[in-house]
Amino acid sequence: MKSYRIIIPLFILLFNLPISNSLPISNKTIYVDDENVNGPWDGSIEHPYRYIQQAIDNATSGDTIFVYSGIYYENIIVYKSVDLIGEDRNRVIIDGMRVTKDAVVNITAPDVTLRGFTIENGWCEDEKFWDASGIKIFSSNVKIKGNVISFNRLGVTVATGVTSLTISDNIFIDDGILLGCYVYNKRMTKEDFLHEISNNTVNGKPLYYYKNLYNSIIPKDAGQIILVNCRNVTIRGVNxxxxxxxxxxxxCSNCTIxxxxxxxxxxELILFNSNNNTIQNNVISYTLHGICLDFNSRYNVVRYNDISNSWVGISALTSSNNNLIYRNKLHDNAAGVLLAPLIHYMKPYDNDISRNSIYSNNVGVQIQDGSFNNTIQRNNISKNKEGILLKHSDNNLIRYNYFNRNFPISAIFMNCTTNFWDHNYWNRARILPKIIFGYKTIDGIISPWINIDRYPLKYPPAIYRGNILYVGGRGEGNYSSIQSAISDASSGDTIFVYSGIYHENVTIDKELSLIGENADTTIIDGIGNDTVTILAENIKLSGFTITNATDEEDISTTGIRIVGSNNIISDNIIMDNTIGVFIRRATNITICNNRFYNNGIIISPYDWDENRHIP
Incomplete structure (x- = not known):
């Protein structure tokens, strides 16, 4: 048994005052000590309770519960207005044992203070308990002060409807704060976010909470950032x-991240009820949702981001409408894009998903639960297990997308009435309409159903991918050579080349789009050697004159030498080379809408039986 102090500090004895004349109010102090294993237990200093929950169950509103140092393996519910005071925040530990389905400390009563604890291991391996937390707060006038909150799934989760909350002087380790959790009561107001939050750290870095801030830049040393009712605020360069x-x-409005x-x-990086913001040029990985537009977030622009290895890349959820999701790289996620309501009558609609590279996800684009009037256009949807999945959603437009190597399914729908498929490219050139298979449930019977893309494209649409690098022209920072731009590009980028004559030999060794301004005036001159060599996959080469790959001593010099598979050569002029295009050990090559002069195409004899599209 620990040695107990008989004199209790005056601030503990006087901290709580009666909150209602109609409730039983007390101001006594109840003690808890995990070393009192054998009892008796009455909460006195001589016979403290062994468990914190025992003390809460036997307390009266207005009491103080003083907890001595120790490790308390329990999940507690604070359903009375009490002060919970730990002896030392580093030595009084409430451990959720990683089996927490709700919270280690669940606060449902108003006028509660929690101070001087370590709250840890609020976690559950079952993914459906995504909001298992160290502390959950469902009531107002709560104070969370001077604690260590560490290694929980979420640190502190605050439900909507909570007001007058104070969170101060806490140390968060691998944790943070979630405000505005509306899944419990299905509503949200600005007051759900206007609290007193100060002097907290996350992993040793400041937790920046700002409200009513205008025309400012957030410091770069942030461990977590929360902005409420702010305008024209920039978050740049944080890690x-x-x-x-x-x-x-x-x-918030008109903010930039x-x-x-x-x-x-x-x-995730999340927006609640925020409009006209821009989220751009960020790299996000290993998150729940990379970027989430939630609860009436509208007219936002999400562009040029690289999001990977997350549950969802970009999501537009409950009544998040009229957003532009544009030129992002979304790869290696469970879902690249998700449109879905968390409240069934608040559907996301009128969102524009355009010109993104969506590849190597389980599902490329998933639209579900009544999401409607969204446009999915000019995206590169490649190498996903399912390219696009529609569930219980209608009147969405899917057009001018490039579906390539999604296996086993390019597109499927379930219980949808009317969606519109138009001018998509489906793995290869198609003369006949493309049938999209799905099913509908009618009177409890599951029946096969079809949608039709009546005018599928014969060759891929022009799609600019990732970030855009510029060669030539007069723009500040433009590259002077194509190869230097390729060297600096990232996989999935687009390189746009202005009109001019480029005397160089170009090697493309990463996935990108190389686009010339005009095939008649954008010229790559191979100066006697191979002009363009393609080693990587998923290359689009379009809009150039490829010329002068000639050498009297080498009859194999080539305008475009293709070694990598799944590449597209379109809308070029290929002229005056020893060999115009040479395909060696490469499959799924599309060569279309090109003009050949004084040269042609050679396919390696080893590759004659491979699939190609050369209309």
Whole structure:
């Protein structure tokens, strides 16, 4: 048994005052000590309770519960208005044992103080308990002060409807704060985010909480960022990791989040009821949702981001409408894009998903639960297990997309009435309409159903992917050579080349699009050697004159030498080379709408039986 102090500090005895004349109010102090294993237990200093929950169950509103140092393996519910005071926040530990389905500390009563604890291991391996937390708060006038909150799925989760909350002087380790959790009561107001939050750290870095901030730049040393009712605020160049919801933007407008890195978080970069914001040029990985537009977030632009290895790349959820999701790289996620309501009558609609590279996900684009009037256009949807999945959603437009090597399914729908498929490219040139298979449930019977893309494309649409690098022209920072731009590009980028004559030999060794301004005036001169060599997969080469791959001593010099598979050569002039195009050990090559002069195409004899599209 520990040695107990008989004199209790005056602030503990006087901290709680009666909150209602109609409730039984007490101001006594109840003690808890995990070393009192054998009892008796009456909460006195001589016979403290062994468990914190025992003390709460036997307390009266207005009491103080004083907890001595120790490890308390329990999940507690604070359903009375009490003060929970730990002896030392580093030595009084409430451990959820990683079996928590709700919270280690669940606060349902108002007027509660929690101070001086370590709250840890609020976690459950079952993914459906995504919001298992160290602390959950469902009531108002709560104070969370001077604690260590560590290694929970989420640190502190605050439900909507909570007001007058104070969170201060806490240390978060691999945790953070989620405000505005509306899944419990299905509503949200600005007051759900206006609290007193100060002097907290996340992994040793400041947790920045700002409300009513205008025309400012957030410091780069943030461990977590929460903006509420702000306008014209910029978040640039932050590096956030091992927290929960890395950046929360609530009831904000005209803010910018850019050039930041977010990785290994248990939440997402999330917007609540925020309009006309821009999220661009960020790298996000290993998160729940990379970027989430939620609860009436509208007219936002999400562009040029690289999001990978997350549950969802970009999502537009409950009544998040009229957003533009544009030129992002979304790869190696469970779903690249998700449109879905978390409240069944608040559907996302009128969102534009355009010119993104969506590849190597389980599902490329998933639209479900009544999401309607969304446009999915000019995206590169490749190498996903399912290219696009529609569930219980109608009047969406899917057009001018490039579906390539999605296996086993390019597109499927379930229980949809009317969606519109138009001018998509489906793995190869098609003369006849493309049938999209799905099913409908009619009177409880599942029946096969079809949609039809009546005018599928014969060759891939022009799609600019990833970030755009520029060669030639007069723009500041433009490259002077094509090869230097390729060297600096990332996989999935687009290189746009202005008109001019480029005397160089180009080697493309990464996935990208190389686009010339005009095939008649954008010329790559091979100066006697192979002009363009393609080693990588998923290359689009379009809009050039490829010429002068000639050498009297080498009869194999080639305008375009293709070694990598799944490449597209379109809308070029290929002229005056020893060999125009040479295909060696490469499959699924599309060569279309090109003009050949004084040269042609040679396919290696080893590859004669491989699939190609050469209309």
């Amino acid at each position: 956030i990791t091992h927290t929960d919801f890395s950046i929360t933007i609530a009831f 850019e050039k930041s890195t977010i990785t290994r978080t248990d939440g």
